[in-house]
Amino acid sequence: MPTFEIGDVDFLLDGRPHQVISGALHYFRVHPEQWADRIRKARLMGLNTIETYVAWNFHAPERGRFDLDGPRDLGRFLDLVAAEGMHAIVRPGPYICAEWDGGGLPGWLLADPEVGVRRHEPRYLAAIAQYYDQLLPLVAERQVTRGGPVIAVQVENEYGAYGDDQDYLRALIAMNRERGIEVPLLSCDQADDAMQARGSVPELHRTVTFGSRAKERLDLLRRHQPTGPLMCMEFWNGWFDSWGQHHHVAPAETNAQDLDDLLAMGASVNLYMFHGGTNFGFTGGANDKGTYLPITTSYDYDAPLAEHGAVTAKWHAMREVISRYAPVPDELPADPAPAPELTVDLDRRLPLADALPALGEPAAWDHLPTTDELGHWTGFTLYRTEVTAEDRVLTLAEVRDRALVALDGEPVGVLSRTEHSRTIALPARAGELTLLLEDQGRVNYGPRIGEAKGLIGPARTATRELTDWTVTPLRLDAVEPALAALLDAAPAVAAGTPVAGPAFLRGTFPADAGADHFLRTDGWGKGLVWVNGFLLGRYWSAGPTATLYVPGPLLRSGDNEVVVLELHGAEGARVAFAAGPDLGSSEV
CATH class of the missing domain: 2.60.120.260 (Galactose-binding domain-like)
Known part of the structure; x- marks a missing residue:
């Protein structure tokens, strides 16, 4: 039987020392038809493991509903990891942060003020038990001990930054073990003595999160974890963007040097992110440390693999570092072709007020x-x-x-x-x-x-x-038939006529099936965009992002439909598709 264990110094894979070289890739931020491509490019960079969070509210958007199909098919995602010959680390929370709406916690659960948040409270624990009942069996059957890819599961997430309820952590540990999780259970906290002290218990193997000064941060972890392998569970090789702020960029050469320092110490690592992806629809979260800052639709994260799946200079720099410590395939991914450039007239428009009967x-x-x-x-x-x-x-x-x-x-x-x-x-x-x-x-x-x-x-x-x-x-998750019918019946208006919002606008454009597109948002104020009924997400003139990524699998050969909900106004009703992404002005 295959095994993955915590040794005195190293992780042990089938009894032999094993350095985990992992990258974060969230299945819920990537179109499912692109999962295999992104996983393969992780292997070609030299990674041996894929890490993913599981967003509870993505699978359970409403009370009484739990969905594991299509873009929510975690089992298929893990099977694709295994098919690429890689391992997996699963982080199912229940809280994940991840700049995701509510940190993954369902709004319907916490709408009850009596439910305790991230603590040992009966109603909260009962809901987690139901969540685990529906999720953990598919993880358990894919553990390395059963011939699958999963080598570890994380309990909670950076808990020391929030609380210190050890009974809560032990309840989560018991729930995992009772549902068949046999592989090591991990905790992760920032490189802070107080957070490390609060955020774990002896039954969990501690890991640390940081983006630089590896020796200092791993020495801190060693003080709290006297034996066993050292691991940076989130090596921050980039950062997320908030609306109205700069686009964050971390220099590739600096990231590569910090990664070299970490691997040279024999530590294991999980790159956060290897591939960021996209906050489609309404899934982006927000930070509030005195000022509320919502997260952009793009979650590119300045990761080694860009939002649209292109390898970057950082990918190559990190691959070269990894090659000093582990085998790296000779094969290199091909660069994507430039995306189609075209302008689309939005010749149908419908005031939001006239659409209300179709929306709620x-x-x-x-x-x-x-x-x-x-x-x-x-x-x-x-x-x-x-x-x-x-x-x-x-x-x-x-x-x-x-x-x-x-x-x-x-x-x-x-x-x-x-x-x-x-x-x-x-x-x-x-x-x-x-x-x-x-x-x-x-x-x-x-x-x-x-x-x-x-x-x-x-x-x-x-x-x-x-x-x-x-x-x-308002029901806006998709362009539903009732709204589509109203747009069909709306009068044609010349694209050059200024737009007064809030209003829906619609146009059609030709495309080849499977071709990625980048929709520019110049000249528009704030709103939403759907392509072939799928809600890409929000745009906003506040920036930094100036394009929306349109995954190729959304497009079909022939005519395709784009719908815009503009909240404020625009000079005219035209949108343009660009050859590549524009994530805005950056700070290094």
Whole structure:
């Protein structure tokens, strides 16, 4: 029987010392038809292991639903890792951070204020048990001890940065073992004495996360883990981007030198990220350390393998370093061909107000509800109420996260959590006040994990509290048939005519099946893009990202459809496809 064990100094694979050289590749950030390509390029760089988180809320977007099909088919992903002759490390949380919506924790679970977050609380533990019941059998049957690729499983994630509930960690350990996980169980925490002390228990093998100064950080880990192999579970070879900030770049030569220092010490490593991928749809999270910063659609991460699967200078530099310590295949991946360049006229347009019957059902409320109260866990929600000429101003306790304010359909302004704006002056007239609320991503790190979304009351004017609301959760995960029918019936408008949002726009373009595209967002304000009904994600003139990646498997030969929801306005209704990505201005 194959084995993978913790030795006195090394990991032991079938009893022999083994240095894990791994890379992070999140199946949920990559189109499933591209999984095999990305895994193969990891092997060609010299990696022997693929690490992936498992995002609980990706598999369980609603209470009572658990999905393991299509893009959620973790079993198939692990089988592809095995087919490439590689091992796998699985990190199923339940909390993962990962700049993912809510750090992977389902909004529906934490909508109950009695549920404890990341602690030994019965309702929270019961939900985790149900999650593990549905997930861990497919991991267990693919362990190396049963002829599969999985050599280790991580329990929780950087727990020392959040809490110190050892009973909670031991409950998770017991749940894993009870469901057949036999391989070593790991913890990971930052290179900080306090975090290392809080974040693990003796039953877990500790690992550390860092991006530089390997000897110093591994020496710190050794103080907390006196025996056994040293491992950097997240070697940060890049960084994520937030809307309105610079695009982060880490120099390839610096990353390569730090990796060399680490491997020379005999330590194991997991590159975070090997391949970042994309926060499709509404899946990006947010950080809030005093200022709320949502994560961009691109999760390129300045990783060795770019968002669209191209090898980079960093890929080559790290491959050369790895070749000093492990066998590296001679084969090199081919560079991708430039993507098609073309301009597309969006000749159909439909005001959002006219599309509302196809997007959701309104309901009356006698108070200002959160979106959690609505059972609406992500995306957009429309709030409506009546105001008088005397109201003059609107003030909310909080806006989570951004709201377009209009009176009788005329724009009034924007309330923004990032800008700490929650008060806006209203025109001195009576009418219907609407707030189009965007959940820009649930907080994925820190004490605000698990908070409710939406408009947070009370909502007050100069004269009173507003309590009479009509609220509509909007279905925007895909271009559903009812919306498509309205777009079909919408009048044709010349593409050069300026766009007044919020409005949907649609056009068609020719493509070859399987060809990657890059949609430029220049000249557009803020909104969403769908291609052939699939929600690519958000764009925003705030930057840094100036293109959206369109995976080739989404495209078909012949006519393809692009739909844009523009929230503000644009000079004209045209979009362009570029030869390659533009991730924005960078800082090194």
